[in-house]
Amino acid sequence: xxxxxxxxxxxxxxxxxxxxxxxxxxxxxxxxxxxxxxxxxxxxxxxxxxxxxxxxxxxxxxxxxxxxxxxxxxxxxxxxxxxxxxxxxxxxxxxxxxxxxxxxxxxxxxxxxxxxxxxxxxxxxxxxxxxxxxxxxxxxxxxxxxxxxxxxxxxxxxxxxxxxxxxxxxxxxxxxxxxxxxxxxxxxxxxxxxxxxxxxxxxxxxxxxxxxxxxxxxxxxxxxxxxxxxxxxxxxxxxxxxxxxxxxxxxxxxxxxxxxxxxxxxxxxxxxxxxxxxxxxxxxxxxxxxxxxxxxxxxxxxxxxxxxxxxxxxxxxxxxxxxxxxxxxxxxxxxxxxxxxxxxxxxxxxxxxxxxxxxxxxxxxxxxxxxxxxxxxxxxxxxxxxxxxxxxxxxxxxxxxxxxxxxxxxxxxxxxxxxxxxxxxxxxxxxxxxxxxxxxxxxxxxxxxxxxxxxxxxxxxxxxxxxxxxxxxxxxxxxxxxxxxxxxxxxxxxxxxxxxxxxxxxxxxxxxxxxxxxxxxxxxxxxxxxxxxxxxxxxxxxxxxxxxxxxxxxxxxxxxxxxxxxxxxxxxxxxxxxxxxxxxxxxxxxxxxxxxxxxxxxxxxxxxxxxx
Amino acid sequence: xxxxxxxxxxxxxxxxxxxxxxxxxxxxxxxxxxxxxxxxxxxxxxxxxxxxxxxxxxxxxxxxxxxxxxxxxxxxxxxxxxxxxxxxxxxxxxxxxxxxxxxxxxxxxxxxxxxxxxxxxxxxxxxxxxxxxxxxxxxxxxxxxxxxxxxxxxxxxxxxxxxxxxxxxxxxxxxxxxxxxxxxxxxxxxxxxxxxxxxxxxxxxxxxxxxxxxxxxxxxxxxxxxxxxxxxxxxxxxxxxxxxxxxxxxxxxxxxxxxxxxxxxxxxxxxxxxxxxxx
Numbered sequence: 001x002x003x004x005x006x007x008x009x010x011x012x013x014x015x016x017x018x019x020x021x022x023x024x025x026x027x028x029x030x031x032x033x034x035x036x037x038x039x040x041x042x043x044x045x046x047x048x049x050x051x052x053x054x055x056x057x058x059x060x061x062x063x064x065x066x067x068x069x070x071x072x073x074x075x076x077x078x079x080x081x082x083x084x085x086x087x088x089x090x091x092x093x094x095x096x097x098x099x100x101x102x103x104x105x106x107x108x109x110x111x112x113x114x115x116x117x118x119x120x121x122x123x124x125x126x127x128x129x130x131x132x133x134x135x136x137x138x139x140x141x142x143x144x145x146x147x148x149x150x151x152x153x154x155x156x157x158x159x160x161x162x163x164x165x166x167x168x169x170x171x172x173x174x175x176x177x178x179x180x181x182x183x184x185x186x187x188x189x190x191x192x193x194x195x196x197x198x199x200x201x202x203x204x205x206x207x208x209x210x211x212x213x214x215x216x217x218x219x220x221x222x223x224x225x226x227x228x229x230x231x232x233x234x235x236x237x238x239x240x241x242x243x244x245x246x247x248x249x250x251x252x253x254x255x256x257x258x259x260x261x262x263x264x265x266x267x268x269x270x271x272x273x274x275x276x277x278x279x280x281x282x283x284x285x286x287x288x289x290x291x292x293x294x295x296x297x298x299x300x301x302x303x304x305x306x307x308x309x310x311x312x313x314x315x316x317x318x319x320x321x322x323x324x325x326x327x328x329x330x331x332x333x334x335x336x337x338x339x340x341x342x343x344x345x346x347x348x349x350x351x352x353x354x355x356x357x358x359x360x361x362x363x364x365x366x367x368x369x370x371x372x373x374x375x376x377x378x379x380x381x382x383x384x385x386x387x388x389x390x391x392x393x394x395x396x397x398x399x400x401x402x403x404x405x406x407x408x409x410x411x412x413x414x415x416x417x418x419x420x421x422x423x424x425x426x427x428x429x430x431x432x433x434x435x436x437x438x439x440x441x442x443x444x445x446x447x448x449x450x451x452x453x454x455x456x457x458x459x460x461x462x463x464x465x466x467x468x469x470x471x472x473x474x475x476x477x478x479x480x481x482x483x484x485x486x487x488x489x490x491x492x493x494x495x496x497x498x499x500x501x502x503x504x505x506x507x508x509x510x511x512x513x514x515x516x517x518x519x520x521x522x523x524x525x526x527x528x529x530x531x532x533x534x535x536x537x538x539x540x541x542x543x544x545x546x547x548x549x550x551x552x553x554x555x556x557x558x559x560x561x562x563x564x565x566x567x568x569x570x571x572x573x574x575x576x577x578x579x580x581x582x583x584x585x586x587x588x589x590x591x592x593x594x595x596x597x598x599x600x601x602x603x604x605x606x607x608x609x610x611x612x
Numbered sequence: 613x614x615x616x617x618x619x620x621x622x623x624x625x626x627x628x629x630x631x632x633x634x635x636x637x638x639x640x641x642x643x644x645x646x647x648x649x650x651x652x653x654x655x656x657x658x659x660x661x662x663x664x665x666x667x668x669x670x671x672x673x674x675x676x677x678x679x680x681x682x683x684x685x686x687x688x689x690x691x692x693x694x695x696x697x698x699x700x701x702x703x704x705x706x707x708x709x710x711x712x713x714x715x716x717x718x719x720x721x722x723x724x725x726x727x728x729x730x731x732x733x734x735x736x737x738x739x740x741x742x743x744x745x746x747x748x749x750x751x752x753x754x755x756x757x758x759x760x761x762x763x764x765x766x767x768x769x770x771x772x773x774x775x776x777x778x779x780x781x782x783x784x785x786x787x788x789x790x791x792x793x794x795x796x797x798x799x800x801x802x803x804x805x806x807x808x809x810x811x812x813x814x815x816x817x818x819x820x821x822x823x824x825x826x827x828x829x830x831x832x833x834x835x836x837x838x839x840x841x842x843x844x845x846x847x848x849x850x851x852x853x854x855x856x857x858x859x860x861x862x863x864x865x866x867x868x869x870x871x872x873x874x875x876x877x878x879x880x881x882x883x884x885x886x887x888x889x890x891x
Contacts, residue, residue, distance in 0.1 A: 208735035212797070215693060216748040216804055217634075217725035226751060231738050319738040319784045326742050326781035330761025338634055338752035338804070340721055 025512045029426055032418035036440040039479050043455045050458050051296035057289055069262040076293040080264045084272040085248055087265050091183030092190055092247040097240050099355045100194030106352035107142050108202040109224050145363050150192030151594040153540030154252040155567045156587050159574055160366050161185040162256040174269030177259040185253045188362055190243035201235020221345035234315050245308040249448025251276035251543045275301050276450050283547050298454040309446040374588035377581040387554040392573055392582045396555035400470055400563030405538050407474035416485030424493040425515055445483035449543035452480050456548035468550030468562035476548045481534040488533055492526020525608045529601050536597045542567035566590055634722045637709025639807050644669045644838040650704035652685060659685045661862045672830055672839045674849035677859035683842045687810050691727040728806035732813040734793035736785035741777055744785045744796060748804035763803050771799035772829055791822020811841040827852050846886055850874050858882045
């Protein structure tokens, strides 16, 4: 009603004057979207603040380029760890990047929907098995494999690394720990990122390029490797950069396999310590200058990761031509006969298949190994035993994890959804402000868990006086899951068809009303997916929680009390080697939860696809 | 399977004689393409019905007809791009340069090297102009800089683009105008030395001036290559083609000299179509 009267008074003006409710909603959504900026600056600020004593007393140069780290004598030089982190990350990028990119190429171009196995024998069981295998959709399977690999908590990778990778490698050299073990584990951890992003980039290449190459007499492999893959170059480079960012900040997967010596790398099996493991190993008992030096280590890590993340924006999106002019000198050249080529491309295609098979084998090995080792460890004592300070039981950790999930989601979901609403419903396309916000969301997503842990420790545990508590852990987790929630909520909102909104506006509804009554309900499945992804992230997180929630075996039940989450409990149990049975039991539980959450997401997405 | 059995009837087997595996075609006769009783199915849908036509060498053959009449489908069977379509099945016989192109032993690379294609939407690769044209020869093992230079220059000249592009060979092909991109695609196709050039509505995405240039180019090119062109534009067919085939609902209704088809169509449907009463 008001809107019509306003229009009568000022007929010239297009659009009606916004109601106060609309304005405050807009402000709220904008504020939520800006939260990522605040968070990133907050993290940088507090970590910087915490590192100042170290830089002042040790000296920036001595800290960065000193090569001894002996806290008892106040020697704090991180150069060996810095070098180790870089070496291990490059190793991971080399292994994981290669396998990931080639797997993606296989999945995008060669992976058949279904196998067509034939069995002509009479064995009824085999006939059924073959029929069943032929029914499986291979693409879906691989899609799920990648997602599950991405969802497995890093601490479970750590356990797998300690018990399997190291043992296998010890047949090759040393006792298996060291650079190669770290690189392999990190490679597995970045595989899902690299594979899924590369596949997206390949899928986005216009089909006409591929057809154009085939029409010139290319074999399929030639067309893929000489035209499509180069055309997806920028996306593939971005995938690798994100993988590198992920690898350099990973702590828990390598904490047990590095060998933990502050030495420069000297061989594939030389013991090392990375910057992340340095923090994990010592932060628990450090104080004073030592603590500040650890925080400064975190700062170095953070700066490196931020540079890596920001460098994503520098990757040129499209081919802009080569430099200089080309002058042809073809006159008088001997004509060269055309020959049939393409063997190299064919070999590359086969290598892609091998890589994809390898990815499947890796997941199968992890799952089977954890199940075989762990199922027997799910004893009644562990599952239902009374909590005690001396022996770990599931109860307190389970309760603490539930509380952690609850508190985190109650805070993070509204914030994330409001930010997504701003980005999708309010922002103008191509606006610089939105570009900045997105950059900061990406930056926040790239911050290593361990740095979140340091930040939470400084701000929530110490400065705000929350001490080690579920609450401090939850506040930290809010920042960690925020980017995930914003991105998937935004995707969900984006998928809501425009005509729905137009219909609502057409009936005279305002923007806020349209968003809450029409857009959000239609986006519900997507938002549910966002929550589940966030839950997965919370369950799997350990590095950020060790120094915010604590590592105790028992739990008072109050959000103000300290407790181990499931993943942290696994770290504590296996870290000291005293409770390996419980560690395996926890690994089974974590793996099971990962699989269940993935399954739920799969069914939600299938449901949505069927409805369309 | 019957494709195989027909082998004995005298078509030159691709590997029967020891020749260059890429040059298995013999274009010394008058006919470039012979299409006999071709049926084509997409799953259960029959898109082409008993097509019979003979495409003469070094002429422009136009295929016209309303949308969905099968003309694009037919042109894509001639270099077997239809293989990419799932559930596509071809029956009958298509002979190019004396070779049955649906023979199971046929080398697709050899076929497509000799039967080039220009698509409806210009599809230059995201590379430099030079690399676009050198792409084909490179995938056929040409490494020498001089030889590549020579091919690039010759192809660009053939496509009447040399003067336009000789100073921007290192620039991205994506920065060219739509018409330039399409002519670049023609040059790119010419670079591997095809005997036949298939053009699937090559000007439908272009402005009139660019269209004019491409038509002019086709007139030049037919000295060296046989052109088969699908077009939506009847005037275009009338202007540049020597032979015209009119398709309707998967059937070849009429095929003959362009002048005859346009001035004295034998079939009432053809007449109705070219006088603009449907389509």
